[in-house]
Amino acid sequence: xxxxxxxxxxxxxxxxQVEAWKTLNEAVxxxxxxxxxxxxxxxxxxxxxxxxxxxxxxxRDALCALLPVDEAAELIESLAxxxxxxxxxxxxxERAADVLEELGPDASGDLLRDLDDDSSEAILAEFDNTxxxxxxxxxxxxxxxxxxxxxxxxxxxxxxxxxxAQVLTELGEHAEDYSxxxxxxxxxxxxxxxxxxxxxxxxxxxxxxxxAIGELMIKDPASVPVDMALEDLHDVxxxxxxxxxxxxxxxxxxxxxxxxxxxxxxxxDTQTDSYLKSSGIVGGEELRSMPLKERCMRRLAWLxxxxxxxxxAASIIASYEDTLQAVIALAVFLPMVSDMSGCSGNQAVAxxxxxxxxxxxxxxxxxxxxxxxxxxxxxxxxxxxxxLGTLAAVWKSNIYLGLVVGGALMLNTIxxxxxxxxxxxxxxxxxxxxxxxxxxxLTTCTDMSGFFLVLSLASAAMKHL
Amino acid sequence: xxxxxxxxxxxxxxxxQVEAWKTLNEAVxxxxxxxxxxxxxxxxxxxxxxxxxxxxxxxRDALCALLPVDEAAELIESLAxxxxxxxxxxxxxERAADVLEELGPDASGDLLRDLDDDSSEAILAEFDNTxxxxxxxxxxxxxxxxxxxxxxxxxxxxxxxxxxAQVLTELGEHAEDYSxxxxxxxxxxxxxxxxxxxxxxxxxxxxxxxxAIGELMIKDPASVPVDMALEDLHDVxxxxxxxxxxxxxxxxxxxxxxxxxxxxxxxxDTQTDSYLKSSGIVGGEELRSMPLKERCMRRLAWLxxxxxxxxxAASIIASYEDTLQAVIALAVFLPMVSDMSGCSGNQAVAxxxxxxxxxxxxxxxxxxxxxxxxxxxxxxxxxxxxxLGTLAAVWKSNIYLGLVVGGALMLNTIxxxxxxxxxxxxxxxxxxxxxxxxxxxLTTCTDMSGFFLVLSLASAAMKHL
Numbered sequence: 001x002x003x004x005x006x007x008x009x010x011x012x013x014x015x016x017q018v019e020a021w022k023t024l025n026e027a028v029x030x031x032x033x034x035x036x037x038x039x040x041x042x043x044x045x046x047x048x049x050x051x052x053x054x055x056x057x058x059x060r061d062a063l064c065a066l067l068p069v070d071e072a073a074e075l076i077e078s079l080a081x082x083x084x085x086x087x088x089x090x091x092x093x094e095r096a097a098d099v100l101e102e103l104g105p106d107a108s109g110d111l112l113r114d115l116d117d118d119s120s121e122a123i124l125a126e127f128d129n130t131x132x133x134x135x136x137x138x139x140x141x142x143x144x145x146x147x148x149x150x151x152x153x154x155x156x157x158x159x160x161x162x163x164x165a166q167v168l169t170e171l172g173e174h175a176e177d178y179s180x181x182x183x184x185x186x187x188x189x190x191x192x193x194x195x196x197x198x199x200x201x202x203x204x205x206x207x208x209x210x211x212a213i214g215e216l217m218i219k220d221p222a223s224v225p226v227d228m229a230l231e232d233l234h235d236v237x238x239x240x241x242x243x244x245x246x247x248x249x250x251x252x253x254x255x256x257x258x259x260x261x262x263x264x265x266x267x268x269d270t271q272t273d274s275y276l277k278s279s280g281i282v283g284g285e286e287l288r289s290m291p292l293k294e295r296c297m298r299r300l301a302w303l304x305x306x307x308x309x310x311x312x313a314a315s316i317i318a319s320y321e322d323t324l325q326a327v328i329a330l331a332v333f334l335p336m337v338s339d340m341s342g343c344s345g346n347q348a349v350a351x352x353x354x355x356x357x358x359x360x361x362x363x364x365x366x367x368x369x370x371x372x373x374x375x376x377x378x379x380x381x382x383x384x385x386x387x388l389g390t391l392a393a394v395w396k397s398n399i400y401l402g403l404v405v406g407g408a409l410m411l412n413t414i415x416x417x418x419x420x421x422x423x424x425x426x427x428x429x430x431x432x433x434x435x436x437x438x439x440x441x442l443t444t445c446t447d448m449s450g451f452f453l454v455l456s457l458a459s460a461a462m463k464h465l
Numbered sequence: 466x467x468x469x470x471x472x473x474x475x476x477x478x479x480x481x482q483v484e485a486w487k488t489l490n491e492a493v494x495x496x497x498x499x500x501x502x503x504x505x506x507x508x509x510x511x512x513x514x515x516x517x518x519x520x521x522x523x524x525r526d527a528l529c530a531l532l533p534v535d536e537a538a539e540l541i542e543s544l545a546x547x548x549x550x551x552x553x554x555x556x557x558x559e560r561a562a563d564v565l566e567e568l569g570p571d572a573s574g575d576l577l578r579d580l581d582d583d584s585s586e587a588i589l590a591e592f593d594n595t596x597x598x599x600x601x602x603x604x605x606x607x608x609x610x611x612x613x614x615x616x617x618x619x620x621x622x623x624x625x626x627x628x629x630a631q632v633l634t635e636l637g638e639h640a641e642d643y644s645x646x647x648x649x650x651x652x653x654x655x656x657x658x659x660x661x662x663x664x665x666x667x668x669x670x671x672x673x674x675x676x677a678i679g680e681l682m683i684k685d686p687a688s689v690p691v692d693m694a695l696e697d698l699h700d701v702x703x704x705x706x707x708x709x710x711x712x713x714x715x716x717x718x719x720x721x722x723x724x725x726x727x728x729x730x731x732x733x734d735t736q737t738d739s740y741l742k743s744s745g746i747v748g749g750e751e752l753r754s755m756p757l758k759e760r761c762m763r764r765l766a767w768l769x770x771x772x773x774x775x776x777x778a779a780s781i782i783a784s785y786e787d788t789l790q791a792v793i794a795l796a797v798f799l800p801m802v803s804d805m806s807g808c809s810g811n812q813a814v815a816x817x818x819x820x821x822x823x824x825x826x827x828x829x830x831x832x833x834x835x836x837x838x839x840x841x842x843x844x845x846x847x848x849x850x851x852x853l854g855t856l857a858a859v860w861k862s863n864i865y866l867g868l869v870v871g872g873a874l875m876l877n878t879i880x881x882x883x884x885x886x887x888x889x890x891x892x893x894x895x896x897x898x899x900x901x902x903x904x905x906x907l908t909t910c911t912d913m914s915g916f917f918l919v920l921s922l923a924s925a926a927m928k929h930l
Contacts (some may be wrong), residue, residue, distance in 0.1 A: 050826070210892050280812045307849065336775045380764060
């Protein structure tokens with residue numbers, strides 16, 4: 001637990017941050033680049049990201065325009081992807097090209113992939129170095145979650161006939177190029193850049209200086225093709241405890257290196273994406289700094305279909321108006337039965353999505369999932385049904401009302417956990433994203449069945465109610 | 466898209482897997498260790514995990530008892546944590562201790578932390594090596610998401626006065642101990658194991674053989690304390706582009722090393738955890754291979770409080786029974802208004818949780834979030850309200866019914882996105898997990914306000930309905 005002193009320190013920090021943000025805002029207003037620069041310099045990356053996000057779009061663009069290219073690049077890099085893409089779109093294409101050239105191909109590729117095709121091409125056309133823009137076009141053509149999309153170009157390769165001494169000299173002379181922590185392996189290629197072998201730094205430094213690295217290398221090293229999907233990459237890293245794999249194209253040419261880190265991060269992004277989608281944030285990340293219109297349209301895109309599904313469910317109630325008119329107390333229990341079943345079903349959805357992710361179940365295991373969920377539904381349904389049924393019976397002093405409400409909740413719990421358990425499997429089978437569609441499908445089904453069960457059971461027991 | 470041939474191949478694979486699983490089951494039944502061993506040997510880690518999960522608990526325990534210790538350890542390691550913990554609990558403590566000694570301190574620490582205290586102590590008491598069990602007790606005392614919980618003990622350290630030649634000889638003679646890819650840095654400690662410096666492999670091999678590494682090392686290297694929290698570790702890795710940091714205790718003694726990889730994986734686990742919690746899977750991961758009773762109890766633990774919240778909301782309807790009796794059509798719209806608002810509010814919750822994770826907002830930014838969400842709510846509320854209101858007006862040919870229903874949905878959308886936007890901030894402020902509690906709080910609030918708005922507006926407009 002935080003002590004009082006820590007709290008106070010924390011508060012002071014917050015006040016300082018707000019002050020810093022205000023000063024930044026004023027500096028941008030006044031076009032005072034130096035002051036803005038100083039504030040950003042002092043901030044941690046999280047704070048920087050926060051401050052930039054809280055600026056309105058105009059101030060942000062103005063700030064970016066004021067900074068020298070290298071600092072603008074640094075600023076863009078510190079932002080969330082969605083924000084960075086937005087800023088690039090607002091910039092003149094020439095300036096955007098300068099910033100991307102500064103950022104390097106890895107980061108640029110990721111950003112360009114998220115830009116619309118026209119903006120992306122306009123920016124690439126402004127590149128000074130056409131080799132670089134061609135490489136980027138190729139990178140952008142790979143899916144973000146494939147080996148090609150995740151690879152880094154920080155890969156060091158030498159020709160087979162290079163000697164150990166030559167490699168060491170090269171490393172010594174260009175130490176700053178290799179000072180990157182990621183360089184622990186050297187790849188060996190032939191004159192056409194075809195991957196031939198791999199050599200650990202260790203083995204290089206321990207090797208006789210006059211030998212060609214082609215003799216020291218491990219031949220036919222494990223590699224992954226540019227189009228390998230994230231799922232398969234995950235498998236490959238699971239099977240071999242390597243920190244990285246070289247990425248090769250269809251001809252076997254070395255194109256880059258994909259690290260365990262990059263794979264892990266992509267997996268984590270996918271999981272975030274699932275969470276957002278399951279909450280109805282679709283079509284990419286939403287940040288509150290985005291324009292209102294875009295945020296509204298995106299959220300409505302998911303709410304729209306939902307209103308139709310809701311209508312479908314509500315139509316059940318409409319068809320039982322007479323029953324409802326006769327026993328108005330039922331109206332109190334309709335939303336409760338559908339809500340509670342929805343909650344139970346969502347638990348089953350989450351477990352199925354989790355087990356699919358872990359590779360513990362596959363779509364064809366639906367019978368097993370169904371069996372497991374029906375038993376659980378029977379148990380939990382009885383518990384919840386007895387609780388709600390008792391409450392209903394006591395409230396209106398009518399045991400039949402209790403039986404109707406409790407029975408409906410029990411049956412609907414069994415139904416909803418069964419549906420919740422298998423819907424993700426069915427969606428996966430038909431290659432629809434389970435995180436996106438399971439929730440709305442489940443809710444509609446359990447709403448409909450819940451309303452139907454309460455009202456039809458009530459109709460049947462009408463003379464006792 | 467998959468071609469027909471790929472589909473067929475895929476199907477064949479699936480059939481083979483089912484066959485393999487059946488054979489495994491039979492082999493365990495017959496106590497035929499060798500056959501079981503062969504099947505597991507051939508499977509990929511995902512398939513192995515799947516097959517083991519699909520075995521029932523008895524078969525699984527029998528299989529583990531049949532295997533030699535090293536294979537049992539490998540099997541345990543391939544399982545999801547929750548399953549592995551379960552298996553350890555079922556084993557005799559002595560066997561569990563052997564398996565854990567085989568697994569090594571990193572993996573063992575993680576598993577022991579999840580065991581209950583009694584089982585954990587019983588197993589530790591069976592360790593042959595008391596130094597090892599003492600170390601493990603210490604490891605288990607660190608939170609799983611702190612530097613101490615995430616650290617690996619695969620750290621190589623030497624005393625300051627060791628010469629480069631001595632280090633190289635040691636490395637050469639015990640190459641197999643250092644063949645791990647993770648060893649790229651050597652840490653330098655004094656006689657009390659206090660961390661003094663760090664030395665890159667590169668600098669070691671390039672150093673004069675007679676020099677003491679204390680002279681070559683970088684002094685006072687960046688390190689993290691054992692109790693540093695995951696959030697802060699993330700910050701530290703953001704600020705410095707290192708692959709790993711040494712972990713030191715309160716006295717400055719080197720205890721282990723925490724890698725970027727381990728930090729990333731823990732973050733990803735936290736995100737998974739948030740997703741599961743937000744869907745009502747609380748108290749740890751649920752797998753369908755767990756006992757039915759445990760799964761039921763865990764799910765009910767979350768459904769129980771929910772039924773109370775639902776009652777609270779439904780009590781609003783109960784207090785307006787007269788209104789409902791007079792205009793029974795309202796019963797059709799009650800669940801629709803509350804459902805749709807719930808969906809809108811959940812979108813706002815997801816965006817807030819995401820922005821909190823990204824560090825773009827902090828609890829004190831609630832006014833900004835509120836402002837942003839109110840505008841969005843007004844927009845989306847008008848769109849959704851007009852749609853639903855029109856449908857209601859047309860259905861019953863009553864414009865006032867349309868105004869009541871549409872107006873209620875509009876107002877409730879504004880309310881729900883506002884509540885959804887700030888509830889995660891408030892929970893975070895009071896150190897409650899936003900992923901866990903935001904959903905139920907939001908749903909209860911929007912249900913209550915939705916029911917209230919529809920019914921009170923209807924009461925007010927009663928003579929026209």
